[in-house]
Amino acid sequence: MPNATPARRPGPSTWCPQPEDDPATACPISPVVDLVFSRWTTPILWVLQAHGTQRFVELERRIGVTPKVLTQRLRQLERDGLVQRRIYAEVPPRVEYEITELGSSLQAVFAALGEWGDAHMDDVERSRADYTGPLPR
Structure with missing residues (x-):
């Protein structure tokens, strides 16, 4: 009976894609990219890192995002442990x-x-200026 070889899973520091890898599951940085580079995440984290603790209106003004979108993104960042919210009574x-x-x-x-x-x-x-192919839609 042949030995069954388990599917190869990249380790935490693997960055050597193999032809047989399933791109949807093999790329070790995909979950990080999805987490960190979601729309508005990077500007929010940058403002908080550069300017320290901020109130909602300060973030809204510095970033130029709608209140609804800022609320959604802050909740996600809080859920993911990247941002902390403090409520004062x-x-x-x-x-x-x-x-x-x-x-x-x-x-x-x-x-x-x-x-x-x-x-x-x-x-x-x-490269963009030299590109003569069809433009992306």
Whole structure:
């Protein structure tokens, strides 16, 4: 009876895609990209990291997002442990948001992306300018 080989699952630091890998499940960074780079997540985390604790209206003003979308994204970030909400029993009630230690741990990721952008975005812009194929819809 032949030995059944379990499906290969990439480890936490694997970045060597194999032809037989299922792209939908094999890419080790897909869940992180989905979490961190959802619309409005990066600006919210950046503002909280750069400016510290913020009230809702301060975030809304700094980021330029609608209240409904900001509420949804803050709830998701709170659920995921990247942002903490503090409610103060005052009249009127005061609510503040701050980045958590887990959220702050993404600073190195953002710094690396910033360095990549500094080093390569001119190349990307040149490539875009030289591109003669059909434009994406």
